[in-house]
Amino acid sequence: MTSFRIAPAVADAFPDTLIALVTATGIRGHEPWPHTATALTELERRLAHGTWRPADETDPRIEAWHTAYRSFGTNPRRVRPSVDALGRRLAKKGTLPRINPAVDSYNAVSVRHGLPAGAFDLDRVTGDVDIRYADGTESFTPLGEPDTVEHPKAGEIIYADTTDVLTRHWNHRDAHRTRVTGDSTHVAFVLETLHATRDGGLLKAAADELAGLLAPHADRTTVHYLDSAQPHAVA
Helix, strand or coil: CCCEEHHHHHHHHHHCCCEEEEEEECCCCCCCCCCHHHHHHHHHHHHHHHCCCCCCCCCCHHHHHHHHHHHHCCCCCCCCCCHHHHHHHHHHHHCCCCCHHHHHHHHHHHHHCCCCEEEEEHCCCCCCCCEECCCCCCECCCCCCCCCEEEECCCCCEEEECCCCCEEECCCEEEECCCCCCCCEEEEEEECCCCCCHHHHHHHHHHHHHHHHHHHHHEEEEEEECCCCEEECCC
């Protein structure tokens, strides 16, 4: 069992934060996931027909993350929140990347709802996970760059387990060690908003949608929520 915790200092600085923790066990990542495939192609079709566009930095959901990034010293136009970067890529190329069904599922939900999303292979996580301010001593190996080591600046918000950093700049980029692959069977997915008062219903709908995409291909799925009043959940 892995605990996810919002550190008190982060909860105090961003008191309207709400994080959905969607856990799937017994994932079968090598079988066809037709509902995920349909979700991706439907978004691309709507974009091509001009009936929908992904949220950009003029949207309040994205603008809130830009403001948060600036508050801890990150330039959000150079280092973009994941949902912002993914939406920009979709708007430019007209397609979303196909990585593997589990990753494709949360990418589709993320960009459709304009909410950052990420995931961690829990079999590769050590100890519990804290969403906290970096102290400057931590190390991070970016996804896809196993030979690279970065060091978050003190004051940057990170996801970290007892070994090192799992996500930099709150939700910009995940670590290589805990990446989700087609072989991952026990995965924690996160969806986030900084404005639960405004977007809590949207977040919960997105979490339910993601769980629905995962459920046919997993033995079990659960959904928990973390906020300033309940800053702890178990995956």
